[in-house]
Amino acid sequence: MLLGLFQLAVQPRARAQTLAQTYELAEAFYERGDYANAAQTYRRVLFFDERAEFGPRSYQNIADCLYQLGQYSESAGYYDRAYYVATNDSLRAELLFQKASCYLLTQQYRYAQVEMLNLPDSLPPNQARKRDFYEGILYFSLEEYDQAKAHFLALAPDSALKAEVDSLFLENEKISQLSPRKARRMSMFLPGLGQFYAGDVKNGFNSLLLNSGLLYLGVRMLLAGSSGFDALFTILPWFQRYYTGGFKKAEIIAGEKKQKRRSELYNKLLDTIPNAD
Numbered sequence: 001m002l003l004g005l006f007q008l009a010v011q012p013r014a015r016a017q018t019l020a021q022t023y024e025l026a027e028a029f030y031e032r033g034d035y036a037n038a039a040q041t042y043r044r045v046l047f048f049d050e051r052a053e054f055g056p057r058s059y060q061n062i063a064d065c066l067y068q069l070g071q072y073s074e075s076a077g078y079y080d081r082a083y084y085v086a087t088n089d090s091l092r093a094e095l096l097f098q099k100a101s102c103y104l105l106t107q108q109y110r111y112a113q114v115e116m117l118n119l120p121d122s123l124p125p126n127q128a129r130k131r132d133f134y135e136g137i138l139y140f141s142l143e144e145y146d147q148a149k150a151h152f153l154a155l156a157p158d159s160a161l162k163a164e165v166d167s168l169f170l171e172n173e174k175i176s177q178l179s180p181r182k183a184r185r186m187s188m189f190l191p192g193l194g195q196f197y198a199g200d201v202k203n204g205f206n207s208l209l210l211n212s213g214l215l216y217l218g219v220r221m222l223l224a225g226s227s228g229f230d231a232l233f234t235i236l237p238w239f240q241r242y243y244t245g246g247f248k249k250a251e252i253i254a255g256e257k258k259q260k261r262r263s264e265l266y267n268k269l270l271d272t273i274p275n276a277d
Helices: 002-010 012-031 035-048 055-068 072-085 089-105 109-117 125-141 145-155 159-177 180-189 193-198 201-223 228-272
Strands: none
Touching: 012 035, 012 055, 035 055, 055 072, 055 089, 072 089, 089 109, 089 125, 109 125, 125 145, 125 228, 145 159, 159 228, 180 193, 180 228, 193 201, 193 228, 201 228
């Protein structure tokens, strides 16, 4: 390959043939699943391709390689280049879907939304289903659940699947009612109560017993003859630490529980919806 690149530099007449050979090498890497070498070789083709003979094909191929390698931000840039040199509407729509996918995977939801808005109003049936699928994912990620539900229902082919989608979104409404701020306030009122509310019984009992034990110890010190100042000076720092830590922890636990339950529901939803590709 190095020899081929040397010939490319010193033998202009052989340039087209060498570019074609280099492109074939990149294709061979891609077919073998060696996406890193494929992307690098496609880039060499672009570097020497002064007449833009291979650019339209190479942009998308590089983007696909980078996508497979999980380099979604850079992949989106190459999909963008491929979009502007694409020669038909169907391919341009597919490139927009791929760009949107890159942004969804990197949680850049507003950028994904822009790409979806760039799609034409009229699409072939398979691409129209894909748009519903992507927009369902997008609006769910943006916590705009009514719109997400509408798009997922459009993908359900029969009443049984529609009922299942409805059921999942009813469950999602219950998840939305779980409030980390409420858990915090509950544990400020009674240590451990916010953890119980979030469903974490073990940490709820730990917080309740720790704070109750410290209060009990303070009372015992007073009954044993210690001054109020001594009891306060001994117990207060520990009580403040565990009391404050308890209600802060309750908020964190509730947030994590909410995120976990929603993530599980989201996966169920994707398993329920037929493949839109």
